[in-house]
Amino acid sequence: MESVRWGILSTARIGLEKVIPAMQKGRATTVVALGSRDGVRGREAAAKLGIPTAYDSYESLLADPAVEAIYNPLPNHLHVPWSIKAMEAGKHVLCEKPVALTADEAQQLVDAEKRTGKRVAEAFMVRHHPQWLRARSLVAEGKIGEARLIRTIFAYSNADPANIRNQAEIGGGGLYDIGCYAIATARFLFGAEPLRVMASVQRDPVMKVDRLTSGLIEFPDGRQLVFSCATQLTARQEVEILGTKGRVQVKVPFNADPAKPTEIVIDDARDLYAGGAVSERFDPCDQYTLQVDAFSEAIRQDKPFDYPVADAVKNMRIIDALLRSETSGRWETP
Structure with missing residues (x-):
């Protein structure tokens, strides 16, 4: 199975220290790009982690046709708006928890999923351990x-x-x-x-x-x-x-x-x-690797993901x- 090509939205600490290294160990996951509002920090992080492409804006990352899916570890209040922007740009999204600040906000992701045909899920990695x-x-x-x-x-x-x-x-x-x-x-x-x-x-x-x-x-x-x-x-x-x-x-x-x-x-x-x-x-084992691989396989094989975004609405x-x-x-x- 061809691996899914991922982009990372921001240089958030959880991404740099835990999730990106875990993704790079995945059998169904390849990290190809990183976007940051701080171009210097983004390029440094990409070089350190061996990510081939670094963008100096989130918008540029979302415009990259080589990127199929986005990992969103932005601060909580930015989860919904940037996940929706990524889906509207044709990308699937794995968003850090909590997926939103309210259930009504989380429902916006359900609506965006239906509108765009792209998948979005909340990143509770423990359920894969x-x-x-x-x-x-x-x-x-x-x-x-x-x-x-x-x-x-x-x-x-x-x-x-x-x-x-x-x-x-x-x-x-x-x-x-x-x-x-x-x-x-x-x-x-x-x-x-x-x-x-x-x-x-x-x-x-x-x-x-x-x-x-x-x-x-x-x-x-x-x-x-x-x-x-x-x-x-x-x-x-x-x-x-x-x-x-x-x-x-x-x-x-x-x-x-x-x-x-x-x-x-x-x-x-x-x-x-x-x-x-x-x-x-x-x-x-790395529960982050297991999580992202499961989501990647659901994307590539066009099969249901065990924890769709509707589950995140219930948690919210x-x-x-x-x-x-x-x-x-x-x-x-x-």
Whole structure:
């Protein structure tokens, strides 16, 4: 199969440090160009990464007929407008999360997809990692009985006001940045959409972004996600799925090092000291590579992608509801 030719929209850090190197390892993906508003920075980044073509504007990148697909890691408030511009220029788009700032904005991408015939998807790479696929299969098979509770923690420390994650007016804050993972993975594991949500939000008094958000999300049949995401606490990641006959723990659920093995724990809960726990280890892999290759293969083979942009709209509806709950102090319906 001929690989899909990709262009990179901007020199965003996540692209330069994680996603582009991962894409370059792909079997179905070739990075052929990079566009930057800073021509010097763009050319330096392209040279360092071995990307053959560098453009000094986003528009020039989108006009390149050799580019078939665009990876969009721009700041959150630019995800929708530039993804639409890319689709209108005849490119498929893989857009970083969150795909938009509201569900209504995300719906614009659905409309653009129908109008242009080009595909767009949200980049939740974890759903392609073998450890997550195994966790989902264990839940589906009833290995831990009936899975009723997912407990998720995702935290890091970043109080730099110059960092885009701390700029409220462009979509900064913990819920947009990392809380979205807790929501997406709970939907992935339960295979269902929530009925109602409630949030407790603590905002930075100066930057106004949410620095600690906790949510309670109720799914059908009484299943729940309880999560906390924080941007000014010690770094921590953990996901635990509790069922009626055991539990599954994903030890490093989100930022798995591509050079290190990953591990999940399956515990029959015979005691509180994990006396019945066994570990399953997974060989090192790059979840970004797996994600982009899956999207490239869907493009080249003209087959459905497992996570179309309509899925991103559903995730945004839940984030919208959590933010409404912050204001109302009540349960809200997505």
